[in-house]
Amino acid sequence: MKKISVLIPTFNEEENVELLCKCLKDEFKENLPKYDYEIVFIDNHSTDNTRDKIKKLCKNDKKIKAIFNTKNFGQFNSPFYGLLQTTGDATVLMCADFQDPVEMIHKFVKEWENGYKIVIGIKSKSKEKKLMYFIRSCYYKLIKKFSSVDQIEHFTGFGLYDKKFIDLLKTLEDSQPYLRGIVAELGYDRKEIEYTQQKRRKGKTKNNWYSLYDVGMIGITSYTKGIMRIATFFGLFTAVLSFIVGMVYLIQKLIFWDKFSAGVAPILIGQFFMGSILLFFIGLLSEYILSINTRVMKRPLVVEESRINFD
DSSP: OOEEEEEEEESSOTTTHHHHHHHHHHHHHHHOTTOEEEEEEEEOOOSSSHHHHHHHHHHHOTTEEEEEESSOOHHHHHHHHHHHHOOSSEEEEOOSSSSSOGGGHHHHHHHHHTTOSEEEEEEEEESSOHHHHHHHHHHHHHHHHHBSSOOOTTOOSOEEEEHHHHHHHHHOOOSSOOHHHHHHHHOOSEEEEEEEEOOOOSSOOOOOHHHHHHHHHHHHHHHBOHHHHHHHHHHHHHHHHHHHHHHHHHHHHHHSTTTOOOOSHHHHHHHHHHHHHHHHHHHHHHHHHHHHHHHHHTOOSOOEEEEESOO
């Protein structure tokens, strides 16, 4: 009997974990009765009653497992580490807030049985705020435009991954893994299934503008070279333009030295313009350096506090 693992990263999801477990059990009972399964929670140091509820679920059902982290290690490291701990023939990664539909699992498994090693969900529509969906769309198009790897638009990590791909992930030595990019770069031929992302069922989202910016920068610094090359070409262009403007001013001054007065306005405008451009690209360069620094240190993805029902 083949075994399907379902990995669920959690952080302050006390209102969702019990209901999600029930829905997952119903999904396997009704649509996947021929498969064994395990449900693995990896908790990123929740501060509410999430851990207590997960412990209770684990106590009542040995097929439910849990990993508790010593602190919050971020929304990329924790799920990636959790994938490496699953034991199924295939692993489904999904969020705990019901934005990833449970009923998609049997569709993933069907395509997996058809031979695909990776089956992922693509958000064709979303019930989140229209402005946020628009910003995400712009980001995906930006990173896809400048990346040397064909990035996947509106892919959050929700999907099914064959054990062979999980074994591949285990060979990577990346302390800041970007799963969305890894799937696009190193993954097998994949099947993409469109779905409508639902609203969070209960609780509040843990994302804010800073965390979304952090996620976006990890993707940009991991898979784009084009933006930094734009900085190089822009610097060359402005240097040539400045030289031409300077020569024009010099010639004007030599010919009309007693009449031509440039004033200080062009100098100030030019200084502020170039200063702002320099600060922007220096900040962008710093993001790349921070990304390199994090990877060079090779710190562990997470540090476990404890785990339950792992033999």
